[in-house]
Amino acid sequence: MSDPFVVVGADAAGLSAASKFRRTAPDREVVVFEKGRWISYAYCGMPYFIEGLVERMSDLLSLSPSEVDERGIDLRRGYEVVAVDPDVKRVTVETADGDRFEQPYGDLLVATGGRATTGPFDVRGLDGxxxxxxxxxxxxxxxxxxxxxxxxxxxxxxxxxxxxxxxxxxxxxxxxxxxxxxxxxxxxxxxxxxxxxxxxxxxxxxxxxxxxxxxxxxxxxxxxxxxxxxxxxxxxxxxxxxxxxxxxxxxxxxxxxxxxxxxxxxxxxxxxGVGIRPNTELLDDTGVALGEGGAISTDEHGRTNLPDVYAAGDCATARHAVTGEEAWMPLGLTANRAGRAIGATIAGDPTPVGDIAATAVVKAFDMEAGRAGLLDEDEALEAGFDPVRETVTAGSRSGYYPGAAETDVTLVADRDTGRLLGGSIAGPDRAAVRIDTVATALEADMTVGEVERLDLAYAPPFSPVWDPILVAAKVLNGKIDG
The missing domain is CATH 3.50.50.60 (FAD/NAD(P)-binding domain)
Known part of the structure; x- marks a missing residue:
């Protein structure tokens, strides 16, 4: 076929797009090029493999090459796309043996991810x-x-x-x-x-x-x-x-x-572990627009400024749910969600990739933490808000129920409108998952007062009458009104 959907990169965004496209448009060819051997792996699970909580490396794989093949996707590992010519809609591919060939495309998705930065450190060739x-x-x-x-x-x-x-x-x-x-x-x-x-x-x-x-x-x-x-x-x-x-x-x-x-x-x-950088070099000299963090600038459907060229995952930007501006936040759900949406769009069902709020969770032994939205005062001011914040400590369950633990919640709002701008949470008792309430409120453009009035579930084993998020909203709302 002369108009295949070509994907560069076979991890979260790339294979999500290819899989969705194949289901929606079964009669059109989809080719996925991956320069390495690894595909569809859980990057976020690697520390837990090292720790020993994950027993086998294969447990971190979402899809095997044979499973990709069963979906009707032409996956080619060891094939590196080294150039893109958007004028003639063609990519140049180099094999592991050094051979080169041209591959035409009807639509192209760049899902090349990011790479770790090392700052001033060169770890190459140094054992340990x-x-x-x-x-x-x-x-x-x-x-x-x-x-x-x-x-x-x-x-x-x-x-x-x-x-x-x-x-x-x-x-x-x-x-x-x-x-x-x-x-x-x-x-x-x-x-x-x-x-x-x-x-x-x-x-x-x-x-x-x-x-x-x-x-x-x-x-x-x-x-x-x-x-x-x-x-x-x-x-x-x-x-x-x-x-x-x-x-x-x-x-x-x-x-x-x-x-x-x-x-x-x-x-x-x-x-x-000092950060990552988007892999955008593939599109050098194509005139592609770059945005926040040097990532590929995209619109609400993942399109770049190049005709029929899309980008998703750690190499691409998305719209921030709070500021409405372009942002770069390389996180797992962002990549999977955007890839799936782009696959649907290219197959004929226009689907937004969705906004991002930098919602993230992490744990350190028994301590859990989460964050979403704008927390930094300077970033909030730069976005045109007048930030006001409050941090409270509240119980994770009813005080008389075993397992209750102190939970710290920080909420940030705009003083003029009362709009919730962001929040964070930390505690040892199921604290991290509570950040989803904040993320949902941010997506809905809710005010702190509206968050305070949310009808969150209550039962002693799960939460006090006033969930820690509600306590923080109540205190912050009083500060704004006062």
Missing amino acids: AFTLHDMDTAAAIDAYVAEPDEYDPERADVSAVDRDRVERNAAMAAPETAAIIGGGYVGVETAEALAERGLDVHLFHRSGHLLSDFGAAVGERVEAELTERGVTIHTNAPVDSIDGNDRIEAVAFGIGDDGTDAESLAVDMAVV
Whole structure:
């Protein structure tokens, strides 16, 4: 056929789009190119594999290549799309053997994801230093932290795994001390995983509290939990270098502007988790418009400014539910939802990809945390709001019912209109899932007063009469009215 739907990237957004398209338009060809061997894997599950909560790497796969084939999708692994010519609607593909060919398309989806940034650190060629952003690295870390005579190679039970890398790391003496560089999602989750594997873990973060996007109240609760579990926290402590010859030996941190006051911590493992960057190089020189974070700018249906070219997932922007402006927030649901919508649109059923509110949850041992919307005062001011915030502590269940725990809720609203702008939550008793109430309220443009009047469920095992979200809304509403 001359008008196939061509997808670049075979993970969340790409295969969601291909699958939806195939079901909706069964008579039209769909081709998915993936430059690597891994497809459709749960990136967010990798720390839990390293921790040992997930027993087999195959448990993190949503679809196998054979299952993709059964859906009627032409999946080609080891095929890298190296150029796009939007004028003639054709991509250039390079095989693992170095051969090149041209592939025409009727519609094109770029779902190339993102890659981990390492800041000033180069972890390549340094044993014991890792950046956790792919399954091969997860398998290598799992092998590295095990004693050579205790490692179970059956844990990495997927044919796509880099066996040479796994075996090399499995043969090394197990580390005792690890440095985690970056106190965001990856840093916190990896700190828990390595501590549970018996390592002495040090977590470094350049700002004053962990999980910066969640706000100070959440960061303090998470830091206290990690500290209690034996993780050493270093805040306001940017790491300046990772030192070692063939294998990591130390990290240097705390160097002042004048080069003094440097400290060195001896370690035999480091994981760098300082952020990700969208993979957009494929569209260089095409005239594609880029937006927030350097990601590919898209409209409400995932279209780029190039004809019949779409983008979704960690490489693409979407509209923010609160500001209405373009935003880049690389999260799992965003990718899956956008891919599915684009597949429907290209098949003839125009479907919006949906707004995003940066809704996210994370846990550190028994402490749960969630966030949604605008929490940063400067971001709210820049968006044209006059932010007012309140943080309250409330019980997670009726006080007399076993298991009740303190839950911290922060809500932010616009002083002039009372509109809810964002919120965060932290606590050990089912706190994280409560952030969905905030996310729903943000999508509905609700005021704090309207949130206060929500008819949320009550029964002693689940919630006090006034759910913590309602308590926070009541207090914040009083502050606005007062």
